[in-house]
Amino acid sequence: MTGRVIVITSGKGGVGKTTTSANIGTALAKAGNKVVLIDTDLGLRNLDLLLGLENRIVYTIVDVIEERCKLKQALVKDKKNPNLSLLAAAQTRDKTAVNAEQLKEICDTLKEENDFVLVDCPAGIEQGFQNAVAGASEAIVVTTPEMSAIRDADRIIGLLEAKEEIKSYKLLLNRVRPSLIKSNEMMSVDDVVEILSCPLVGIIPEDTGIITSTNKGEPIVNDENALAGKAYRNVAQRILGEEVPFLDLDEPKGFMAKIKNAFAKLKAKV
Amino acid sequence: MGLFSDIYNTVAKFFRPQEEQGDASKSVATNRLKLVLMQDRTNLTPKILEQMRGELIDLLSRYVELDKELLELNFEQEGEQVALMLSIPVIRAKDEEEIEAALKAEAENLEEKIEAIEEEIENTEDISEENFSENNSDESSSNVISTPEEMNSSKNNEQEVSFEECHSEQ
Numbered sequence: 001m002t003g004r005v006i007v008i009t010s011g012k013g014g015v016g017k018t019t020t021s022a023n024i025g026t027a028l029a030k031a032g033n034k035v036v037l038i039d040t041d042l043g044l045r046n047l048d049l050l051l052g053l054e055n056r057i058v059y060t061i062v063d064v065i066e067e068r069c070k071l072k073q074a075l076v077k078d079k080k081n082p083n084l085s086l087l088a089a090a091q092t093r094d095k096t097a098v099n100a101e102q103l104k105e106i107c108d109t110l111k112e113e114n115d116f117v118l119v120d121c122p123a124g125i126e127q128g129f130q131n132a133v134a135g136a137s138e139a140i141v142v143t144t145p146e147m148s149a150i151r152d153a154d155r156i157i158g159l160l161e162a163k164e165e166i167k168s169y170k171l172l173l174n175r176v177r178p179s180l181i182k183s184n185e186m187m188s189v190d191d192v193v194e195i196l197s198c199p200l201v202g203i204i205p206e207d208t209g210i211i212t213s214t215n216k217g218e219p220i221v222n223d224e225n226a227l228a229g230k231a232y233r234n235v236a237q238r239i240l241g242e243e244v245p246f247l248d249l250d251e252p253k254g255f256m257a258k259i260k261n262a263f264a265k266l267k268a269k270v
Numbered sequence: 271m272g273l274f275s276d277i278y279n280t281v282a283k284f285f286r287p288q289e290e291q292g293d294a295s296k297s298v299a300t301n302r303l304k305l306v307l308m309q310d311r312t313n314l315t316p317k318i319l320e321q322m323r324g325e326l327i328d329l330l331s332r333y334v335e336l337d338k339e340l341l342e343l344n345f346e347q348e349g350e351q352v353a354l355m356l357s358i359p360v361i362r363a364k365d366e367e368e369i370e371a372a373l374k375a376e377a378e379n380l381e382e383k384i385e386a387i388e389e390e391i392e393n394t395e396d397i398s399e400e401n402f403s404e405n406n407s408d409e410s411s412s413n414v415i416s417t418p419e420e421m422n423s424s425k426n427n428e429q430e431v432s433f434e435e436c437h438s439e440q
């Protein structure tokens with residue numbers, strides 16, 4: 001078996017790489033795929049928290065590289081889904097503890113026994129980025145509809161284009177707020193796609209449920225009712241090659257719905 | 271403020287065309303982004319822009335007398351496209367005779383320069399041969415061989431001077 005290695009990257013920090021990694025990984029595993037998530041954000045590890053696995057980490061990626069344990073020993077299985085496991089970042093070391101070759105070797109080994117290896121990339125375009133990208137042949141570029149995030153995404157796309165090993169890269173637009181887009185205060189999905197001229201793999205709405213799901217250590221894809229959860233499940237399906245229409249994130253239409261909406265907003269203010 | 275103005279604003283919003291609301295915010299962002307990405311992508315550094323400016327001045331000065339200080343070269347958003355905008359304050363157009371004279375002077379200048387360079391090359395060949403046989407220190411040769419940068423800069427200066435001379439003859 002040769003699995004797919006996908007790096008989740010962004011340039012700008014805090015736009016949702018780790019959230020995206022946790023959710024896509026969980027959704028792919030739920031769909032029956034064997035998945036390993038690698039946290040490459042050395043010194044700032046978070047993926048364990050989002051998956052609720054922080055108490056189970058014994059060995060980290062640095063232990064594997066410095067041969068204090070076998071690769072298999074360092075993989076932490078998810079509580080609910082035995083198809084999903086995590087290779088955690090070391091919290092006490094910095095980016096220089098790992099180099100690109102070592103990470104590529106780990107990815108190459110893991111893809112032999114898994115359908116998907118998802119690499120959660122640190123922010124920035126330096127060593128950490130180069131490491132995370134080294135073993136990947138596909139990339140998901142996460143951005144929000146904000147100028148600085150888009151500019152950084154463009155930079156990342158330029159760097160990915162220059163990498164022979166990266167065969168395809170797609171855009172994931174996160175924290176979309178339909179009400180702001182409607183009032184022309186936020187760039188629309190079309191605007192962003194046009195500016196970056198990069199195919200889209202997902203549109204994730206701003207969803208306060210993401211905060212509570214992080215608090216619980218349970219990715220929002222597990223919540224059947226959450227809109228962001230549905231959006232992430234759709235992304236997983238697209239990665240698996242299915243054609244899924246993008247969610248209609250518009251607020252309820254029609255006159256009555258508009259009035260209800262307006263009253264809800266008023267109430268909130270009073 | 272108060273409940274009344276809240277209600278008023280909400281109701282008013284219903285009747286306002288949607289594009290009007292906050293339109294500036296979104297389109298300002300997209301336009302600014304397009305410009306900055308254009309610069310990011312092309313790698314046109316301020317240094318290269320400055321060089322471009324200098325070469326454009328040289329070229330245009332053949333035909334018009336312009337205010338070099340006020341010449342502006344900028345990227346601007348023109349509808350869907352990013353355009354390179356050149357604004358040239360023209361003092362006066364030159365007449366044909368002047369233009370021809372300038373071109374002629376330039377051609378002569380170039381010829382002279384080529385000759386000078388050829389001569390220099392011959393000299394340096396001689397010297398380097400001598401050097402080679404004598405196994406001399408490199409001090410003497412470095413005095414004679416000018417680096418490509420030096421040659422270029424002297425070329426530029428001479429060109430400018432030649433234009434100035436042209437004007438004053440007039």
Ligand SMILES: Nc1ncnc2c1ncn2[C@@H]1O[C@H](COP(=O)(O)OP(=O)(O)OP(=O)(O)O)[C@@H](O)[C@H]1O
Pocket residue numbers: 010012013014015016017018019020041046121122123174175176204205206207208210211214228
């Ligand atoms: N769609 C969303 N709706 C609401 N909040 C979100 C959404 N996506 C991400 N967030 C919040 O944004 C913050 C940053 O998310 P996350 O840690 O996934 O970003 P990151 O790109 O991995 O950051 P870093 O660059 O620091 O690694 C988190 O607090 C997360 O809960």
Ligand SMILES: [Mg+2]
Pocket residue numbers: 017018019041046120121122
């Ligand atoms: Mg992160």
